[in-house]
Amino acid sequence: MKTLTVIAAMALLLLYVWERVEIVRIGYQVERLKVKKVALERERDELQVKLSALTSPERIARVATGKLGLVPPERGQVILVDLKPEAPAHRGRGPTMLDVKLARNEPMWKVP
Amino acid sequence: MVSAPRRGRCIVVALFLLAGFVVVLFRLFNLQILQAAELTVKADRQHRKAVSVQGPRGSIFDRNGKVLAINVDVPSVFGVPASLDDPSGVARHLSPVLHVRAGEIERKLKQERSFVWIARKLDPEQGRRLERMPLEGIGVVMEGQRFYPKGPLLSHVLGFAGMDSQGLEGIERRYDPYLRGEKQMVVLQRDALGRTVFPKGLHEQTPSTGHNVILTIDEVIQYIAEKELEEAVTATRAKGGIVIVMEPRTGAILAMAVNPRFDPNAVQGISADRWRNRALTDTYEPGSTMKIFVAAAALEEKVMEPGTLVYGENGHMVVARTVIHDHERMGWMTFAQVVQRSSNIGSVKTATALGEERLYRWLRAFGFGERTEIDLPGEVAGLVKEPRDWGRRSLASIAIGQEIGVTPLQLVTAVAAIANGGWLMKPHTVSEIRDEKGRVVVRASPQVRRQPISPESVRTLSKILEGVVTHGTGSKAAVPGYRVAGKTGTAQKIDPKTGSYSSNLSVGSFVGYVPADDPRLAVVVVIDEPQTEAWGGVVAAPVFRRVAEQALQYLGVSSQEPVKLAMTSRSEMARP
Numbered sequence: 001m002k003t004l005t006v007i008a009a010m011a012l013l014l015l016y017v018w019e020r021v022e023i024v025r026i027g028y029q030v031e032r033l034k035v036k037k038v039a040l041e042r043e044r045d046e047l048q049v050k051l052s053a054l055t056s057p058e059r060i061a062r063v064a065t066g067k068l069g070l071v072p073p074e075r076g077q078v079i080l081v082d083l084k085p086e087a088p089a090h091r092g093r094g095p096t097m098l099d100v101k102l103a104r105n106e107p108m109w110k111v112p
Numbered sequence: 113m114v115s116a117p118r119r120g121r122c123i124v125v126a127l128f129l130l131a132g133f134v135v136v137l138f139r140l141f142n143l144q145i146l147q148a149a150e151l152t153v154k155a156d157r158q159h160r161k162a163v164s165v166q167g168p169r170g171s172i173f174d175r176n177g178k179v180l181a182i183n184v185d186v187p188s189v190f191g192v193p194a195s196l197d198d199p200s201g202v203a204r205h206l207s208p209v210l211h212v213r214a215g216e217i218e219r220k221l222k223q224e225r226s227f228v229w230i231a232r233k234l235d236p237e238q239g240r241r242l243e244r245m246p247l248e249g250i251g252v253v254m255e256g257q258r259f260y261p262k263g264p265l266l267s268h269v270l271g272f273a274g275m276d277s278q279g280l281e282g283i284e285r286r287y288d289p290y291l292r293g294e295k296q297m298v299v300l301q302r303d304a305l306g307r308t309v310f311p312k313g314l315h316e317q318t319p320s321t322g323h324n325v326i327l328t329i330d331e332v333i334q335y336i337a338e339k340e341l342e343e344a345v346t347a348t349r350a351k352g353g354i355v356i357v358m359e360p361r362t363g364a365i366l367a368m369a370v371n372p373r374f375d376p377n378a379v380q381g382i383s384a385d386r387w388r389n390r391a392l393t394d395t396y397e398p399g400s401t402m403k404i405f406v407a408a409a410a411l412e413e414k415v416m417e418p419g420t421l422v423y424g425e426n427g428h429m430v431v432a433r434t435v436i437h438d439h440e441r442m443g444w445m446t447f448a449q450v451v452q453r454s455s456n457i458g459s460v461k462t463a464t465a466l467g468e469e470r471l472y473r474w475l476r477a478f479g480f481g482e483r484t485e486i487d488l489p490g491e492v493a494g495l496v497k498e499p500r501d502w503g504r505r506s507l508a509s510i511a512i513g514q515e516i517g518v519t520p521l522q523l524v525t526a527v528a529a530i531a532n533g534g535w536l537m538k539p540h541t542v543s544e545i546r547d548e549k550g551r552v553v554v555r556a557s558p559q560v561r562r563q564p565i566s567p568e569s570v571r572t573l574s575k576i577l578e579g580v581v582t583h584g585t586g587s588k589a590a591v592p593g594y595r596v597a598g599k600t601g602t603a604q605k606i607d608p609k610t611g612s613y614s615s616n617l618s619v620g621s622f623v624g625y626v627p628a629d630d631p632r633l634a635v636v637v638v639i640d641e642p643q644t645e646a647w648g649g650v651v652a653a654p655v656f657r658r659v660a661e662q663a664l665q666y667l668g669v670s671s672q673e674p675v676k677l678a679m680t681s682r683s684e685m686a687r688p
Contacts, residue, residue: 042254045184046236052179052261057335072662075592080670 160299167293168256169277170322172270172284174331175543180262181270181284181376183277185254187239188232191221195249202247206230209241232275233257256293258284264373266334268389269327269365269488269541272376281387283325283541286489290545290553293322323553326544328364333357336662337369341637344655345371348620348642354391354520355659358634360528360625362558363537365486366633366663392484392491395517396638399603399648400585401623402513403459405526406466407451407576409474411569415465418448418572422458429457432504436460436512448576452584454600456512463511468499471510477564478526479536480518486539487556494518513603520621524636527623530573531597531631534565578628589622589653591661593671598624598656600648605641617641620651626660632669635660 053059064070143151172181189210196202203217210217210231220228233255242252258273271282279288296319337355345353357367374386388394410416424442428435438455450458463471475481481496495517497506509515521539529536538559545554565573577597580586585600601621607614621638625631637652637659645651664671 042185042236045182048179048182049184049259049261052182053263055178056262056265057332058263058265058339061335061339078665080665080668 159301159303161302162297162299164295165298165319166256166277166295167319167321169258169273169293170291170324170548172291173324173326174329174334175327176330177326178331180266180327180329180331181258181260181273183256184236184259186236186257187234187242187252188255189230189234189242190251190253191228191230192226192249192251193221193223193228194226196221197248202250205245205247206242206250209238209245210234260376262331263377264375265331265338266329266368267374267376268370268387268391269329269368270376271387271489272379282389282488283327286487287325287542287545290323291325294320296320321548323548324546325542326546327541328359328362328366328543328556329368329541330366332666333663334367334369336666337367337659338371338373340655340658340662341369341371342373344637344639344651348639348644348651350639350643350651351641352390353640353655354636354638355655356391356520356524356636357659357663358524358528358539360531360537360631360634363525363528363539364543364558365539365541367659368541389488389490390520392486392488392519392521395492395494395519396619396640397514397516397603397605398518398523398621399513399601399619400454400456400459401523401599401601401621401648402510402516402518403451403454404530404573404577404599404623405475405478405480406459406463406471406511407447408478408530408565408569408573409466409471410447410462411572412474412565413466413470416447416462418446418576420447421445422447422450422455422461424455425457427457429460431460431508434505436508448579451576451599452579454580454585459511460508463507468502468507471507472496472499474564475510475516477562478529479522479561480516480526484519484521484525484539486521487542491521492519494522513601520636520638523621523623524634527598527625527636528631528634529564530570530577531625531634533567534563534570536561536564574628577624581624585647585649586622586624586653588649589624589656589660591626591657591664593673594626594660594664594669595628595672596624596626596656596660597628598622598653600653602646602648618646620646620648622648622652622656624656626664627669627672629672632667633660633663 168185169183171179171183174180189206191202193199199221200214200218203214203221206212206217207214212231217230220230230250239252239254242250256277258277260267260270260272269282271284271286272280273284274280277292279285279291284291298319337357341353341355344350353369353371355367355369356365358365368389368391370390372386374382376387379387407416421444423444424438426443427438427441430436436456438457440453442449442453442455442457445453445455445458447458447462449455450462466474475496481494483491483493485491497515502510506515525536525539538561540556540559542554543556544552547553574597577599578595580599581590581596586596586598589596589598589600599622601619601623603619603621604613604615605617605619606612607617619638619640620642621636623634623636625634635656637655639648639651639655642651
């Protein structure tokens with residue numbers, strides 16, 4: 001009985017010590033990961049700046065006209081079409097994306 | 113049996129050990145009990161370190177989430193001169209990385225101070241090179257640096273932030289309380305090696321990041337406005353210019369371009385004159401664009417109808433002993449033609465029919481002489497004198513846009529009210545403020561200020577203004593495929609030397625909206641001191657057309673008239 005008590009007490013003590021050690025170890029791990037997180041966030045921000053600078057309309061226009069030899073579309077080369085829900089839908093080819101969109105614009109009870 | 117000498121030795125060893133233990137016990141007693149309070153404080157001071165941490169400043173985005181301003185941590189290098197053995201050697205090592213002359217660094221390191229900045233806010237790459245170079249007495253800390261990745265784009269609206277991340281101009285200043293990160297004292301636990309230990313209690317102390325500001329500005333429309341303005345200013349050899357694009361229904365600003373531009377990434381050495389947002393801080397005499405509001409008042413007060421005949425006095429009329437001219441000799445014309453051909457005499461006669469009090473009341477109703485209350489700093493109210501301060505010529509002068517000071521923003525806001533069925537909106541540049549996690553903190557909704565003019569008068573006026581573009585002075589503002597309504601303006605500037613109107617300094621402008629029957633954009637173009645040509649219809653109207661044409665196409669506003677296809681015959685043949 002006495003021995004058992006001593007063993008139990010020792011086990012509890014060891015458990016306590018193990019727990020404390022583990023807390024400290026994980027604490028250090030957390031700190032390392034935090035440092036890593038900060039570094040990664042910093043890298044993300046740097047890349048964000050780079051991306052933003054590279055996609056600026058001024059640069060895109062410069063590259064498009066200077067490097068790639070593109071020109072702005074002439075009048076009449078771009079035609080914008082206003083899609084009204086009552087516009088005739090494509091027939092006989094099964095529903096297309098266009099039909100689905102148009103149907104959704106209609107109130108439920110009008111859809112056949 | 114242990115012999116006597118051996119026993120004696122044992123006792124000696126035991127006594128030594130005992131003496132040792134007594135010493136240790138005494139020391140322990142001393143440290144743990146006698147000096148306990150004092151040492152606990154000392155240990156705490158060494159384990160804990162309180163540092164003031166500034167949460168990073170929030171970012172600024174355009175209406176489509178494109179980054180316009182962002183904070184990035186960049187390295188700054190400092191030196192501790194006292195712990196340096198060989199300042200000149202260290203300086204030689206640092207020089208090629210920092211791109212600073214070795215002598216310069218050495219001079220800093222030889223100062224009798226405990227801390228010196230060697231270089232602040234460096235490139236991230238330089239920081240990484242410094243970290244690989246362990247030098248005694250040299251340290252690197254990270255500091256938040258503001259970046260404007262698009263360079264000069266939108267610079268006058270964005271403004272800029274200072275070295276310590278405080279907003280100094282523009283959005284950065286007006287929304288500083290939201291953008292600014294919270295400053296917090298954070299207590300760190302350190303071990304013997306100086307490493308940070310995870311604090312007890314597991315609660316994290318991190319200062320909160322500033323909020324993100326989302327603008328109503330569209331980066332692409334802003335670019336179109338800035339590019340076209342720049343080209344016009346260069347072509348006319350003008351001093352500068354302004355373009356504002358507004359959404360009439362909401363008062364949201366889509367673009368606000370001020371020329372010449374500046375780069376907010378490098379504001380040192382640039383004068384305040386250069387970064388002031390002149391679209392709202394400076395007034396000018398608007399000239400003929402004011403005739404829109406004289407006409408609006410006359411229509412609403414039923415003083416005039418589009419068909420009312422007005423005599424043009426053959427381009428020459430005396431008012432208060434001064435002569436008022438028209439740019440062409442005109443006889444009888446309709447009221448609509450007065451506006452479309454921009455007749456000064458016709459406009460003066462209209463204003464006379466209205467009378468001083470009513471004209472004044474109407475100008476104030478359209479927002480002249482008061483701030484538009486846009487959410488940008490530095491706005492001025494402009495100048496509209498009260499009738500009791502008017503001279504004998506004032507009524508005539510104001511009718512043709514002289515003796516009155518307006519900002520380009522006031523002008524476009526007032527014209528947007530006509531485009532918006534008579535509702536005067538409050539212009540704004542910020543649509544939303546969100547916190548770090550994306551939750552909306554503030555959402556700006558369109559705000560109506562008042563309805564100065566009835567929808568019926570607006571419809572009549574809009575028809576007249578369409579005529580300005582189809583067969584009047586604003587023909588160069590016509591956008592093929594869309595109905596444009598607007599008005600040109602050419603104003604002489606006051607020569608600061610003589611104090612009277614200059615013969616060669618002028619401001620050419622155009623203000624209008626498109627499509628006239630369902631307005632999506634209200635645009636003002638102001639060209640300051642063009643050298644090649646003065647007329648607003650020549651210098652400003654083409655800028656309006658180019659900005660409106662590209663912006664409408666970008667926004668996907670379909671044209672109202674059939675457009676002639678620009679297909680080559682080859683591609684037509686290739687079609688089945």
